[in-house]
Amino acid sequence: MKDEKEDLARIKELLTRTTEFVAYFELVEAKMREWQQTIEQEKQTHLKQHQEQTQSLRQELDALHQLLSQTGMDHFRQSITTTLSQGEKQLKSLQAKGEKLVENMNLQLEHFNQFTEQSIEKIQNYTSEAITRFDTKLSQYDVNEFHRIVDESCLHIEHFSQNAINKNKHLLKSLQWRFLLLAIITTLLTTFVIGLYVSDEMPWETHQQAMNERQAGRVLLQAWPHLSHQERIKILKHETASNG
Secondary structure: OOHHHHHHHHHHHHHHHHHHHHHHHHHHHHHHHHHHHHHHHHHHHHHHHHHHHHHHHHHHHHHHHHHHHHHHOOOHHHHHHHHHHHHHHHHHHHHHHHHHHHHHHHOOOOOOHHHHHHHHHHHHHHHHHHHHHHHHHHHHHOOOHHHHHHHHHHHHHHHHHHHHHHHHHHHHHHHHHHHHHHHHHHHHHHHHHHHHHOOOOHHHHHHHHHHHHHHHHHHHHHHHHHHOOHHHHHHHHHHHHHOO
16 A cells, blocks of 8 residues: 555656656757747848938939939040949949848848757657656656656756857847948949049049149138238139139
8 A cells, every 4th residue: 555655656656757848848848949039030131221222222223314414514424434334343242242141141030940840850859759768667767756857858958058058149139240241332332433433533632633632722811911912913814714
């Protein structure tokens, strides 16, 4: 009678441990599905941002092309045609690289999803096998040994979940840096094209010319009191002719 009570108590404790293990597994599975949904949402958000940036850049180029067509300045067209052609090639190259980047990220996410599904399947198979062994050899297991197996299984699941989270964070961080680099390159290229359109010069050339003019103005102001009347009239006439 005493042995039967001990066996019954041991069976109850084993069933309790089994229930706890199944509940823990279900919680982990729910968390992994939640992470998968979050990854998919963030992927869609980044893709939408990339499409909006590409569309905005295309609109700016179309407006610039329309403006150039309306000016009718032959000299400007000759000097800017080569630059625009190179700019369009660069933009197409950037767009191709961006699409390639998105394609690679989609492929990596697909591999990650496959890895997650395979891992979940392995965990389910492991759980199924464990339950089967419990049903067939319940009386042969010691309570302490069962505790050890459950603890090791929980640690294994926790380790796998942490690895999945780390991979996801690294993937998203890499995607954000690549999109930032693409935006910076696009901005620089647009700045160069607009600078050529306005003054037919690169931005740094315009800046150097302005510095030279300011320096010449300072020298003239310092020398003005020492100039003769004829020299002043000559300088003023030259300035008027230059502005005219």
